[in-house]
Amino acid sequence: MKRPSRITVPQLVALKQAGEKISMLTAYDYPTAALVDAAGIEAVLIGDSMAMVVQGHETTLPVTFEQIKYHAEMVGRAVQHALVIVDLPFPTNHLGVHRVIELAGQLLKEARVQAVKLEGGADQAPVIAGLVSAGIPVMAHIGLRPQNVHQMGGYKVQRDAEKLLADSLAAQNAGAFGIVLECIPAELATRITKELTIPTIGIGAGAGCDGQVLVLHDLLGLTNGFVPKFVKQYADLSTVISSAVENYKTEVRSGKFPGPEQQFR
Numbered sequence: 319m320k321r322p323s324r325i326t327v328p329q330l331v332a333l334k335q336a337g338e339k340i341s342m343l344t345a346y347d348y349p350t351a352a353l354v355d356a357a358g359i360e361a362v363l364i365g366d367s368m369a370m371v372v373q374g375h376e377t378t379l380p381v382t383f384e385q386i387k388y389h390a391e392m393v394g395r396a397v398q399h400a401l402v403i404v405d406l407p408f409p410t411n412h413l414g415v416h417r418v419i420e421l422a423g424q425l426l427k428e429a430r431v432q433a434v435k436l437e438g439g440a441d442q443a444p445v446i447a448g449l450v451s452a453g454i455p456v457m458a459h460i461g462l463r464p465q466n467v468h469q470m471g472g473y474k475v476q477r478d479a480e481k482l483l484a485d486s487l488a489a490q491n492a493g494a495f496g497i498v499l500e501c502i503p504a505e506l507a508t509r510i511t512k513e514l515t516i517p518t519i520g521i522g523a524g525a526g527c528d529g530q531v532l533v534l535h536d537l538l539g540l541t542n543g544f545v546p547k548f549v550k551q552y553a554d555l556s557t558v559i560s561s562a563v564e565n566y567k568t569e570v571r572s573g574k575f576p577g578p579e580q581q582f583r
């Protein structure tokens with residue numbers, strides 16, 4: 319079967335040169351990935367945020383490589399047009415360059431993803447370079463690194479300008495094709511964006527980035543409790559789902575469902 323072609327890594331990078339903003343969203347399963355893709359989003363990320371919004375954990379740390387791969391396979395089957403990127407879950411990218419290439423290679427071979435994302439900048443430059451030399455495109459991720467939550471002492475805005483600039487340049491020099499900037503003051507993210515030739519994708523990093531990424535469940539209003547300041551909820555799906563389920567329950571109790579039109583004669 320011939321599939322429609324997806325956005326490629328060089329095409330995504332070219333969007334920066336053309337001054338076009340990039341929209342990226344997470345997706346973790348077939349139906350939501352298909353919807354996100356059909357809406358014209360340029361890049362879909364199977365994020366390790368699934369540990370929190372799908373699996374119900376408090377941090378991103380518990381999600382395993384096998385679980386990420388399983389979800390990447392679903393997303394890989396659904397997406398026809400967007401670039402598909404998958405997160406390397408904790409602590410995959412610290413296992414030594416050869417092992418990381420082996421694991422990332424499995425994702426490209428078996429899950430139809432085109433690139434991997436890893437948390438890190440200068441500290442991960444050898445890993446980024448190793449993956450790139452093996453033909454595996456890499457998106458780096460600096461600023462707030464949720465996999466380092468214990469070391470960072472919580473989910474805090476990152477303000478060390480010199481370090482963040484050095485991290486972003488090191489990632490670019492190592493061959494990363496893009497970089498996520500998470501929870502960085504807007505002026506600093508704008509400065510980094512101007513310094514780099516590769517696209518910056520911001521989350522909590524202001525409007526000066528080349529693109530934006532959000533966790534799909536946050537955008538849809540599907541998360542309970544705390545909503546980070548940088549999230550804009552474009553829908554209230556929690557209310558929609560609760561009310562549909564309540565209506566179903568009421569109709570089952572009252573005998574209104576199933577009606578004649580849902581029954582076989």
Ligand code: KIV
Nearest residue numbers: 344365366367498531
């Ligand atoms: O895991 C994730 O969803 C992410 C994005 C928020 C960038 O890393």
